[in-house]
Amino acid sequence: MAERNSFHIAVVGATGAVGQQMLKTLADRDFPISKLSLLSSARSAGKKVEFKGKEYIIQEAKPESFEDVDIALFSAGGSVSKELAPEAVKRGAIVVDNTSAFRMDENTPLVVPEVNEDDLQNHNGIIANPNCSTIQMVVALKPILEKFGLNKVIVSTYQAVSGSGAQAVEELEEQTKSIINNESFEPKILPVKSDKKHYQIVFNAIPQIDKFEDSGYTFEEMKMINETKKIMHLPELKVAATCVRIPVATGHSESVYFEIEKDGVSAEEIKALLMDAPGVVLQDDPDNQIYPMPADCVGKRDVFVGRIRKDLDEDKGFHMWVVSDNLLKGAAWNSVQIAESLIKLGLVK
């Protein structure tokens, strides 16, 4: 069969924080699009969106919207994905789903192309895009696993509010204005819109992302733990996570402690490895105060790593600081990258 060179792409949730970045990324990458269908829930249908200078009217996503679609990028919430992703697959589309709906389903590959692109070969129509905070961490850990083995990961996150959607970014901005102007305000979105209580995010740190499980861990923490094991094919890897929201609009940061299997490895060896790792930009020069920061990562597709140092007690222990744009590598770019991999591997028939 001759290689296809142009594809019908659908974006579901095109008006959301991630959907907007998906369109921008498709344009930036000059993605080979023969037809573009921009879809959403009924609520956002009718809105107008521009793509490469052309205006599109958002259509309500329905089962029949996916006729003739080659690749459907979903980012409109878990319930939309659960209902419509199987309908899209039924009609021959490959779905790249940015929600948590199918991530832990054993028949659904959970893919970060730098880490486990091969898993795409076993897809059954749906490919899950991992959680934002997971993606950037595994991109940094994968080359370390390959060369030195990996036993244990303990991560504390510093997560941006855009991970909670466009409304959370608005809340951060409006609340900041209220505080600066000494006006009262009422938190309504963060930490979790559908949870009982809402807290101030400006000049604060909220140790809750997503709801709590009975175990005392949040769903976000369990996503990091379970998805990391699945993506890296390491069910026995020890992973612990504490996920915290801080007053940053875009750009997740992570303080990552990890233990490798090999003895006697130096921090310099880890740095040399990450300097050449796919998707990673090493920013690690303490003498010149060079380290990654969320304010610098916005709009970039890479994962930035710095502050790499050996633990002072554990020969196999290391610390690093990992930063990435949560809307791009954490969501839109990883989804588009999966779509590019699918094409490259000849999986889009």
Next chain:
Amino acid sequence: MAERNSFHIAVVGATGAVGQQMLKTLADRDFPISKLSLLSSARSAGKKVEFKGKEYIIQEAKPESFEDVDIALFSAGGSVSKELAPEAVKRGAIVVDNTSAFRMDENTPLVVPEVNEDDLQNHNGIIANPNCSTIQMVVALKPILEKFGLNKVIVSTYQAVSGSGAQAVEELEEQTKSIINNESFEPKILPVKSDKKHYQIVFNAIPQIDKFEDSGYTFEEMKMINETKKIMHLPELKVAATCVRIPVATGHSESVYFEIEKDGVSAEEIKALLMDAPGVVLQDDPDNQIYPMPADCVGKRDVFVGRIRKDLDEDKGFHMWVVSDNLLKGAAWNSVQIAESLIKLGLVK
């Protein structure tokens, strides 16, 4: 000798962020003061400060300023302490020093009253007040050490800018206004005023507090590591720290992973222990979204602990989230508390 019941107190650095909180804390505690000497560098001398409704004029701190002083609370920078603390001691004062000048000196006790009040007995005139981020962590760890033993600590901090002084708080506020009003701004204070480069703190996270050592660790991280071992009398304790500045004015937060010595301990046992621990307030009710946050801790003297949960892989491993007002328990209150302990123990002659 009859017990003294009123004391001549000197506050050095009375106009600074911590000095102001020292005065407020002395007033709040109704500290038994017979005479109050408010001192500072030449730069701030002549400024007026109120204490309990009376106006004081700040005097320049000189060796002779400490004649007849019983307890001198120093918080005017390391160089002032190095020069004047020995002069104060020579004149019979006991110095409680809030700088890092003498903390690791083996003849100087480094004291958090809830943890190692007894060390005051061995003082040689100077008592060092630990680093803010260290204090709140050891208050939470001490009861755990006592009951279950302690092998290992890995902490990632979320530190407020007031730890860098009043100028850093002004920078946070001014920068916030500039960003909200779309005006340009030039970072000048954070992360470290005397370092080469300065970065935006608003909507950002800076993984540098204090300058870097050659090892790649910052001085702040090494303070947490070394001071924790000294205060807890555990030179062999494994401690690792990653210290990060976030856009919060006051209130340090810490994501703490720790491993105990005893097998089979539950998170509920840790919670029960901390519920009754001195200086600790347990805020741990995920079902009702109760956990500590910096915005809630300001102006309070306690250390707030929550999000306590057992590690999913290590039977002896636990996670917790520790928050405290870095200007109070992290600095001013711990200093005043040391002064109260000195009096209680009959060490002020």
